[in-house]
Amino acid sequence: MKRRLRDAPAAVLMLGASLTLLGVWTIYPLIRAIQTGHLSCDQTGRKCTEKGWGQYLDVFQSKQFQDALMVSVKLAVMTVPIGLLLGIGLAVLADKHLRGIGFFRTVFSSTVATSVAVASLVWFVLLQPEIGVLSDLFSDWIPALKNPGLLRDPDTALPAVALSSIWASLGFTFIVITAGLQSVPKELYESAYVDGAGSFRRFTNVTLPMLSPSILFISVVLTTRALQTYGEVALLTGGGPEPEKSTTTIPYLIYGRNSIISGNIGLKSAAAVLLFLISLVFALVQFRGFEKRVHYGN
Amino acid sequence: MRARTPRSLFLLVAVSLVAACSGGGDITDSGDDATTASQGPVETVAPGETAPAATTTTIALDLLPDCPTDALAAASGTTEITFWHSMSAALGEEVVKLTDAYNASQDKVKVKLVQGSYEETADNYFLASQGDRPDLVQLPEYQVQAMIDTASTVPVGKCIEASGFDTSQFLPSGLNAYTTQGVQWSMPFNISNPVLFYNKKVFAAAGLDPDVPPQSLDDMRQFSQQIVDTGAASYGVALESGFDSGGGWYVEQWFAKAQEFYVDGDNGRTSRATKVLYNNGTGVDVLTYLQALLSDGLAVNLGDNTQTGFDNLLKLADDKEPAAMTIATSASLGQVLDVLAGGQFPQLSPGDVGVGPMPGPDGLPGALIGGASLWPVDSGDDVRTAATWDFITYLVGAQQQSQWAAATGYIPVRTDATEVEPYLTTLATDPRFSVAYEQLAASPDALTSSGPVVGPLREIRSVLATAVAAIFDGADVQATLDAAAEQANGLISDYNARNT
Numbered sequence: 116m117k118r119r120l121r122d123a124p125a126a127v128l129m130l131g132a133s134l135t136l137l138g139v140w141t142i143y144p145l146i147r148a149i150q151t152g153h154l155s156c157d158q159t160g161r162k163c164t165e166k167g168w169g170q171y172l173d174v175f176q177s178k179q180f181q182d183a184l185m186v187s188v189k190l191a192v193m194t195v196p197i198g199l200l201l202g203i204g205l206a207v208l209a210d211k212h213l214r215g216i217g218f219f220r221t222v223f224s225s226t227v228a229t230s231v232a233v234a235s236l237v238w239f240v241l242l243q244p245e246i247g248v249l250s251d252l253f254s255d256w257i258p259a260l261k262n263p264g265l266l267r268d269p270d271t272a273l274p275a276v277a278l279s280s281i282w283a284s285l286g287f288t289f290i291v292i293t294a295g296l297q298s299v300p301k302e303l304y305e306s307a308y309v310d311g312a313g314s315f316r317r318f319t320n321v322t323l324p325m326l327s328p329s330i331l332f333i334s335v336v337l338t339t340r341a342l343q344t345y346g347e348v349a350l351l352t353g354g355g356p357e358p359e360k361s362t363t364t365i366p367y368l369i370y371g372r373n374s375i376i377s378g379n380i381g382l383k384s385a386a387a388v389l390l391f392l393i394s395l396v397f398a399l400v401q402f403r404g405f406e407k408r409v410h411y412g413n
Numbered sequence: 414m415r416a417r418t419p420r421s422l423f424l425l426v427a428v429s430l431v432a433a434c435s436g437g438g439d440i441t442d443s444g445d446d447a448t449t450a451s452q453g454p455v456e457t458v459a460p461g462e463t464a465p466a467a468t469t470t471t472i473a474l475d476l477l478p479d480c481p482t483d484a485l486a487a488a489s490g491t492t493e494i495t496f497w498h499s500m501s502a503a504l505g506e507e508v509v510k511l512t513d514a515y516n517a518s519q520d521k522v523k524v525k526l527v528q529g530s531y532e533e534t535a536d537n538y539f540l541a542s543q544g545d546r547p548d549l550v551q552l553p554e555y556q557v558q559a560m561i562d563t564a565s566t567v568p569v570g571k572c573i574e575a576s577g578f579d580t581s582q583f584l585p586s587g588l589n590a591y592t593t594q595g596v597q598w599s600m601p602f603n604i605s606n607p608v609l610f611y612n613k614k615v616f617a618a619a620g621l622d623p624d625v626p627p628q629s630l631d632d633m634r635q636f637s638q639q640i641v642d643t644g645a646a647s648y649g650v651a652l653e654s655g656f657d658s659g660g661g662w663y664v665e666q667w668f669a670k671a672q673e674f675y676v677d678g679d680n681g682r683t684s685r686a687t688k689v690l691y692n693n694g695t696g697v698d699v700l701t702y703l704q705a706l707l708s709d710g711l712a713v714n715l716g717d718n719t720q721t722g723f724d725n726l727l728k729l730a731d732d733k734e735p736a737a738m739t740i741a742t743s744a745s746l747g748q749v750l751d752v753l754a755g756g757q758f759p760q761l762s763p764g765d766v767g768v769g770p771m772p773g774p775d776g777l778p779g780a781l782i783g784g785a786s787l788w789p790v791d792s793g794d795d796v797r798t799a800a801t802w803d804f805i806t807y808l809v810g811a812q813q814q815s816q817w818a819a820a821t822g823y824i825p826v827r828t829d830a831t832e833v834e835p836y837l838t839t840l841a842t843d844p845r846f847s848v849a850y851e852q853l854a855a856s857p858d859a860l861t862s863s864g865p866v867v868g869p870l871r872e873i874r875s876v877l878a879t880a881v882a883a884i885f886d887g888a889d890v891q892a893t894l895d896a897a898a899e900q901a902n903g904l905i906s907d908y909n910a911r912n913t
Binding site: 156157158159160165167169173174177178179180243244245246261263267352353354355357358360368372373374375376377378379380381382386 | 437438439440441442443444445532536539540559562563654656660715716717724727728730731733734868869871872874875876878879880881882883886888900904907908910911912
């Protein structure tokens with residue numbers, strides 16, 4: 116205990132920089148947002164009246180928030196498992212010592228250097244019904260590409276956004292899983308091989324358990340990203356198609372160009388804090404749910 | 414690390430999702446004492462008639478900040494002012510050019526530019542403290558009431574009065590758009606309005622005169638029928654329901670053309686608006702007409718138009734299922750001709766594009782302005798206020814407006830800008846650029862020609878756009894408009910409660 120106290124100044128000094136940054140840019144704004152969420156303010160955010168903490172519940176239960184939550188959750192269900200499977204698949208494929216494999220690794224990881232805006236524009240150029248590349252090439256076989264177009268059909272708009280999202284985060288998944296694969300000790304494969312395990316058994320009984328920390332990490336990050344999707348929606352669909360608002364995620368409900376709460380910082384803050392809590396619950400559920408199956412080495 | 418069972422967390426999620434199903438109210442009704450929409454009977458105001466005198470108020474100019482325009486002459490040295498503008502890409506470059514020219518033309522004032530989108534500029538402006546605000550800000554027409562309510566600006570009317578500035582050459586509809594309760598709040602800078610774009614080749618193939626666009630909504634339907642019947646194009650009209658176009662702004666235009674008010678308080682011009690009027694007979698007629706165009710196969714619905722903002726224009730150039738006509742902002746004309754000149758769409762050349770006035774009920778002329786205006790900010794510093802006014806007078810000078818209009822496709826804010834180069838040549842060589850100007854100049858001199866002023870106009874447009882999309886999909890017109898009006902009225906009373 117004494118020793119700890121003696122170390123305190125050094126600890127504070129070393130933590131100081133990151134504590135300050137975290138405090139100024141994350142913790143203080145979060146506290147302000149939580150506080151603002153129970154207020155009703157004028158558009159300048161200065162004249163405020165208390166609306167009670169029940170405002171959080173009202174926002175949560177409102178039709179608009181529920182619809183947006185549904186969209187965000189659907190987006191997570193579409194993007195996380197597929198993104199994980201594709202990322203693991205590509206990483207396992209590229210984890211071979213073959214000539215020229217470096218080229219494929221670069222290609223597979225390239226989307227990590229692609230911002231959401233660029234990725235969305237790429238998919239927009241592919242999907243736009245009048246001038247899009249896909250509709251130009253394939254609309255004779257798949258008329259829906261042209262009329263009404265994947266981004267304009269309320270049933271396909273969200274999957275199309277998900278597609279862009281999966282593609283954009285694939286590079287990140289690939290890199291993390293590749294790093295995970297390379298830290299699996301080769302002796303484990305050798306002893307499994309000696310024990311007579313085939314390549315599939317080696318994958319399920321060695322690779323997957325050893326990858327489980329990476330998979331959990333990716334799963335939490337991808338879920339959080341999916342719940343917070345904004346850029347793809349802003350650039351591909353604008354929250355539409357209307358009137359269903361099929362792609363209005365919670366962030367787009369809060370901050371989108373056509374947000375009906377755009378001038379009301381109290382409701383915007385409440386919705387943002389709720390999104391934080393929902394992301395937190397999803398992350399905790401994944402940590403708790405998969406805890407027993409995650410293998411951290413020792 | 415086996416602290417707690419995960420079940421409690423799963424339970425929490427399950428409970429919150431179940432709780433979710435029990436709510437379903439409107440998000441804007443959240444919190445205690447949620448203000449509810451006023452449920453009074455909808456008043457309709459006959460064309461030309463003004464609201465009862467009791468509700469008419471005039472704001473006393475004495476209570477508003479002064480505009481000491483002569484302070485600049487007395488000042489020594491260079492005064493630096495900041496201008497937040499909202500013009501991007503080619504339009505933004507033109508603002509930079511004008512500003513550079515102004516800075517080079519004299520040494521009393523130096524203008525620093527900060528650029529954002531309309532939404533960014535507005536959000537930043539509203540939430541900044543007065544000290545962090547710029548000296549001049551450019552904001553769109555739907556922010557008029559919101560800007561007035563910040564009580565942070567110097568009314569342009571006071572500057573005009575103090576300096577004896579001559580506004581006789583200005584388009585009245587431009588100035589009126591930024592006037593409420595007798596106060597000229599801001600200075601129009603970039604003006605646009607919706608016009609009809611059509612394919613002359615399709616008109617000719619359908620046996621229509623390619624130089625005679627439809628004037629009324631009835632014309633537009635007849636033309637569409639002929640175009641579809643002859644197979645000249647797949648559709649007559651490309652419709653869309655974007656909130657700042659077909660789903661919102663155009664509906665306001667149709668109300669102006671019918672000389673009807675869109676919100677009460679004489680469009681919020683004589684007193685603060687408390688409710689929308691768009692679910693009245695005019696609104697129902699216009700949307701029933703559009704719905705029938707779609708259900709009869711004469712029009713195609715392109716959705717929210719948010720992806721490019723130009724989906725409807727692209728539909729004119731579509732090689733498989735083109736439409737012959739669409740309504741779009743006049744500000745896009747220059748860009749449309751540029752893109753077509755690039756040769757990407759062999760089936761449509763720049764010369765094939767016809768431009769006509771926006772068709773309206775009964776073919777009455779007129780239009781509301783869109784675009785943005787310049788708001789001098791009350792810095793409390795006389796010299797800076799005077800410097801800001803000096804810069805404003807430069808930006809709206811005849812020569813500068815001529816240059817601005819020729820380069821961008823916006824309508825000049827004053828008539829004498831059409832008589833000087835380079836805009837003189839633009840109009841002479843391509844009469845399509847004059848359609849929007851003439852349409853605006855033909856607007857009747859009435860309050861209905863000034864457009865709605867109401868705090869949450871952006872949100873109201875968004876709510877109506879959702880309703881218009883539902884109507885395009887076949888929903889009952891009256892019931893859908895009534896529901897949207899109720900939601901919009903809730904937004905207005907909530908806004909008024911928070912901001913007054």
